[in-house]
Amino acid sequence: NHPAAWFYTSDALRTLCDIWDKHGSGLTNMHGSTGDIIFLGCKTEELEPTFSDLEGDLGGSGSDMRTPSCCVGPAREWACYDTLNACYDITQSFQDELHRPMFPYKYKFFGCPNDCAIARDM
Incomplete structure (x- = not known):
């Protein structure tokens, strides 16, 4: 998810892109008005190392409470x-x-x- 109601700094974008160059295809796009960054093309075995480098959590899915984000x-x-x-x-x-x-x-x-x-x- 995008940073809730804020913005991406150029430093944060460089970090994300460097990690994606290392673990994924290097291709990204932004999703409409939500501001979500979509990372395209990753092998399954690279998912955990990617999130580890991001210092993030893979989290969960399903009909439950998700990591909250909000509008401006x-x-x-x-x-x-x-x-x-x-x-x-x-x-x-x-x-x-x-x-x-x-x-x-x-x-x-x-x-x-x-x-x-x-x-x-x-």
Whole structure:
């Protein structure tokens, strides 16, 4: 997922691309308005080393709570509430449930009527 409601620094992009050159195809693209970086072409045996170099977790999947991310929220005057603060609070409160399913449902909510969150965000 993209960094919640923020931006990628050129240093972060260089690091990601260097890791992807090492473990993957070196090809990436950005997914629409979500800002997700998609890393194209990786062999299965390179997945764990890639996440290790990223200092990340492979996580889990399914109908459960995912790693939260949020929209730009309070950076726009039409936001209904502080999405960045809500995302932080949810992450801290449910840290242990993020990757080992405890919730039977996905959650999706937005900071304004633009409805730009994607279903897998939460």
